[in-house]
Amino acid sequence: MIALRELTPDDAAALQRIYSPESTRFLGRRPMDAAEARKAARDAAASAIQSPRSVYVLGLDLDGDLLGIIKLHLDRPVATLSYILRVDAWGKGHATEAVRRILALGFGHLGLPEIHAKHHPDNPASGRVLLKAGFAPTGEHAGFTTYAIRPPQAAGSMPRAVLMLGLIDIHAAFNRIIGRAGPAHTAGPAAVRSRARGPTTRSG
Numbered sequence: 113m114i115a116l117r118e119l120t121p122d123d124a125a126a127l128q129r130i131y132s133p134e135s136t137r138f139l140g141r142r143p144m145d146a147a148e149a150r151k152a153a154r155d156a157a158a159s160a161i162q163s164p165r166s167v168y169v170l171g172l173d174l175d176g177d178l179l180g181i182i183k184l185h186l187d188r189p190v191a192t193l194s195y196i197l198r199v200d201a202w203g204k205g206h207a208t209e210a211v212r213r214i215l216a217l218g219f220g221h222l223g224l225p226e227i228h229a230k231h232h233p234d235n236p237a238s239g240r241v242l243l244k245a246g247f248a249p250t251g252e253h254a255g256f257t258t259y260a261i262r263p264p265q266a267a268g269s270m271p272r273a274v275l276m277l278g279l280i281d282i283h284a285a286f287n288r289i290i291g292r293a294g295p296a297h298t299a300g301p302a303a304v305r306s307r308a309r310g311p312t313t314r315s316g
């Protein structure tokens with residue numbers, strides 16, 4: 113089962129593999145080169161110790177292998193979600209699992225009223241991920257198909273049991289990051305550990 117974890121500067125090479133030409137095809141961005149990947153990993157680690165936090169950039173980690181990235185942007189009128197997986201990790205349910213968990217973080221710990229997402233119309237797998245996680249289509253904007261989701265108590269869009277399961281998983285992942293339990297491979301730097309304490313202790 114995947115864990116969601118904070119990134120560290122050591123994740124640069126893995127990031128570059130994730131942001132390949134095939135994975136970035138429908139994202140409106142170029143693949144990452146080595147310098148961009150180093151900067152992205154540094155920026156993600158720095159964002160984890162921001163207060164207030166404007167973005168969650170979390171890695172999908174399977175037994176120490178960084179398979180993908182999921183982002184929750186909070187610096188916009190409505191929070192937005194995006195994700196990308198390494199090509200060899202597609203088709204195994206990992207994106208859907210990651211979206212469910214970050215929804216649990218957004219609606220549980222963060223108390224967000226709504227989350228938006230979008231995908232390119234030629235990328236139906238991404239739309240399927242959003243529908244499976246409980247998002248509803250809202251139309252099109254700037255050439256992308258758009259989606260929204262509200263907390264289960266507001267919209268009934270995601271079964272409460274799924275939300276709670278995701279929240280428990282997220283807490284377990286953050287517990288591993290701060291070294292309370294679990295394998296050492298999820299441990300991050302002191303800065304990440306210190307920031308990760310928020311979701312663990314405050315929602316616990």
Ligand SMILES: CC(C)(COP(=O)(O)OP(=O)(O)OC[C@H]1O[C@@H](n2cnc3c(N)ncnc32)[C@H](O)[C@@H]1OP(=O)(O)O)[C@@H](O)C(=O)NCCC(=O)NCCS
Nearest residue numbers: 135194195196197202203204205206207208236237238240
């Ligand atoms: C889109 C992406 C995240 C999907 O990740 P994933 O881990 O393969 O997704 P999942 O396995 O959780 O679910 C994929 C679903 O799409 C379906 N699917 C795959 N290809 C499809 C296609 N061409 N048309 C319709 N559905 C498709 C799968 O069957 C599966 O649905 P199911 O469980 O009902 O069978 C991954 O392909 C990716 O990273 N792509 C590049 C980046 C990107 O497009 N990001 C999204 C923009 S925000």
